[in-house]
Amino acid sequence: MRIQLPPHFQLGFFPTPLHGAPRFSEALGGPEVLLKRDDQTGLALGGNKTRKLEFLVADALERESDVLLTAGAAQSNHCRQTAAAARMAGLECHLALGGEAPEKAQGNLLLDQLLGATLHWCGTHRKGETLPEIEAQLRAQGKKPYVVPYGGSNELGALGFAVAIRELAKDLKDWEPRRTHVVFASSSGGTHAGLEVGTRLLGHEFNCIGISIDKEEDAHGPFEERIAALAGKTAALIGPEETWRAEDITLRKEFQGEGYGVIGEPEKEAMELLAQTEGVLLDPVYTARAVGGCIAMIREGEFSSEDRVVFWHTGGAPAIFSYAESLS
Ligand SMILES: Cc1ncc(COP(=O)(O)O)c(C=O)c1O
Numbered sequence: 052m053r054i055q056l057p058p059h060f061q062l063g064f065f066p067t068p069l070h071g072a073p074r075f076s077e078a079l080g081g082p083e084v085l086l087k088r089d090d091q092t093g094l095a096l097g098g099n100k101t102r103k104l105e106f107l108v109a110d111a112l113e114r115e116s117d118v119l120l121t122a123g124a125a126q127s128n129h130c131r132q133t134a135a136a137a138r139m140a141g142l143e144c145h146l147a148l149g150g151e152a153p154e155k156a157q158g159n160l161l162l163d164q165l166l167g168a169t170l171h172w173c174g175t176h177r178k179g180e181t182l183p184e185i186e187a188q189l190r191a192q193g194k195k196p197y198v199v200p201y202g203g204s205n206e207l208g209a210l211g212f213a214v215a216i217r218e219l220a221k222d223l224k225d226w227e228p229r230r231t232h233v234v235f236a237s238s239s240g241g242t243h244a245g246l247e248v249g250t251r252l253l254g255h256e257f258n259c260i261g262i263s264i265d266k267e268e269d270a271h272g273p274f275e276e277r278i279a280a281l282a283g284k285t286a287a288l289i290g291p292e293e294t295w296r297a298e299d300i301t302l303r304k305e306f307q308g309e310g311y312g313v314i315g316e317p318e319k320e321a322m323e324l325l326a327q328t329e330g331v332l333l334d335p336v337y338t339a340r341a342v343g344g345c346i347a348m349i350r351e352g353e354f355s356s357e358d359r360v361v362f363w364h365t366g367g368a369p370a371i372f373s374y375a376e377s378l379s
Pocket of ligand 1: 098099127128129202204236237238239240241242243334337338365366367
């Protein structure tokens, strides 16, 4: 299918590598595992937000905005990458961060500062609750802010991952055909919705499995419904009307452990196993939890030995350094 895409602003390096993880797979006695390395997208140490921000920043520039405004946790990868994207586009960046200013910045927060983002500390609000207020303040100062939604997860952001399916399909041409499961960390839902859209609209048979990272999301109703709705809106940007139901979305919620950002044994095991078999680093909050889930699914025999698992590495390594105490 030929797709007419909205404008995009280049921020990263694509295609990202796709490579095997044979020692990891052998250690688990599992199916073939490949890694899709979106931790290598560039843009201030990489990560999945690069794909989303390429469409969002283009939109901000079309609207002649002069500030990118977004929100997240103090160790948000999304905020770090938005701060870098703003600089590449010649814009300012304001970040609404959860918590209080720490005495010393580390990890992503340190990089936010280095990138010259203006920080607004928002206490218990880490999911953009304060964005309208900050946006109004900026407008009152004569600025033209562009609000990048939490996690970059609206239809324009998700589109980045719909397009990414075309990239994956091309990468896989070098590998023998197999039934393919695509496993990834899912939090604000944009990555997940985009992958579902790309899979369906481009006619592939990938089985997309999101590993849910964040317990609190359920407070707003079943998260599958929101991902399904976002998938519908994303598809509408580029093609004929398509709808998804909550049942079409596979979101595994049993690996959330003690909640967002709490590092448990599965996350530690995943980080150590991938590092020590393949020399690949995971972040403790998202990708370690998702690989931990993937390890559990392999051990439970959920995939046949004829299957292939593509783990989509969505980045986040800068956060490792701010979790040194939980990891050492
Ligand atoms: C490293 C990493 N992986 C995965 C995700 C989840 O992506 P999404 O918010 O699109 O669900 C995030 C979100 O911040 C992230 O930082």
